[in-house]
Amino acid sequence: MMRFLRCLTLAWLLLAAWSRAEHVIVTGGPALRKWENLRIVPDQHDRWWANFVRASTLRMDEIRRIYGPDAPLVWVVYQPGYQTRGREDGKPYTTWITEVAAARHATLIWFNNTERFIQALNSRPHGSIQTFDFFGHSNRFAFMFDYGNEIMAVSVSWLHERDLPRIKASIFARNAYCKSWGCHTAESMSAVWKRALGLPLEGAKGPTDYTVISYGRLPEVHGRWAR
Numbered sequence: 001m002m003r004f005l006r007c008l009t010l011a012w013l014l015l016a017a018w019s020r021a022e023h024v025i026v027t028g029g030p031a032l033r034k035w036e037n038l039r040i041v042p043d044q045h046d047r048w049w050a051n052f053v054r055a056s057t058l059r060m061d062e063i064r065r066i067y068g069p070d071a072p073l074v075w076v077v078y079q080p081g082y083q084t085r086g087r088e089d090g091k092p093y094t095t096w097i098t099e100v101a102a103a104r105h106a107t108l109i110w111f112n113n114t115e116r117f118i119q120a121l122n123s124r125p126h127g128s129i130q131t132f133d134f135f136g137h138s139n140r141f142a143f144m145f146d147y148g149n150e151i152m153a154v155s156v157s158w159l160h161e162r163d164l165p166r167i168k169a170s171i172f173a174r175n176a177y178c179k180s181w182g183c184h185t186a187e188s189m190s191a192v193w194k195r196a197l198g199l200p201l202e203g204a205k206g207p208t209d210y211t212v213i214s215y216g217r218l219p220e221v222h223g224r225w226a227r
Helices: 002-019 051-067 079-089 093-103 116-120 161-166 190-199 211-215
Strands: 022-027 073-078 107-112 129-135 137-138 143-146 158-159 172-180 202-203 224-226
Touching: 002 107, 022 051, 051 073, 051 093, 051 129, 051 211, 073 079, 073 116, 079 093, 093 107, 107 116, 107 143, 116 158, 116 161, 158 161, 172 190
Parallel strands: 022 073, 022 129, 073 107, 129 172, 172 202
Antiparallel strands: 137 143, 143 158, 202 224
C-alpha cells in the first residue's frame, strides 16, 4: 500500500510539473532597409521583415508536435524593431504579430530593452521553462535584440553574456532545452550560459542561415551546432 501511494505521489508530481511547463521563444527585431540597402548585397540582412517571426512560428509548430497541441507557448518579442520597420514599410507589423500570437494561443510579451527582457524572463514561475529558443541577430558574446535598426550595422539593445547572472536559474526546469538560432553563440556565450544557469545552451559555431525558412525549415548553420 505504501509503495502504491509513493508511486501515485510521484505520478502526481510529474503531472504537476508537466502541466506548468512553458516553452519560451524570444524574437529579436529586423534591420531597416534604408541602412541595409547601403551595404553590398552579400552583407545585407532582413530583406524580409519577418525572418525571425516566421522562424519562431516554425518552432512553435515543432513544439506543439512534440509536446502536444496545448503546450503553453510564451512569445517574448522585441517591440521597437517591428514598430520602426513597420513605419518604414507602411505595415502594421506589431498588430500582425499580436494576431499571430492570438491565433496560436501563445502568451505574447513585448519588451523594449534589456532590463524589461530580464524582468519578463524572471517573472516566469519556478521551474516552468521546459524549452527556450532565441531567434534574432547575435554574435559570440550577445543576443542582439536590435541590429541595424536605429544605426547602420550597430546594435543598441542586447543581452550580453555578462548579463546572464541576472537571470534566475530557478525559472528553468531541471532538464530544460535551450537553443540560440543566432550566429556564433557557441563560440563564447554558450559556455557562460552553462556556468551562470547550470544548463547547456546549444548554439552555432559559425553563421546561421534563415533563407531556408521559406522552405518551411528552421535556420541552418554554416559550421556546426554545439554546446
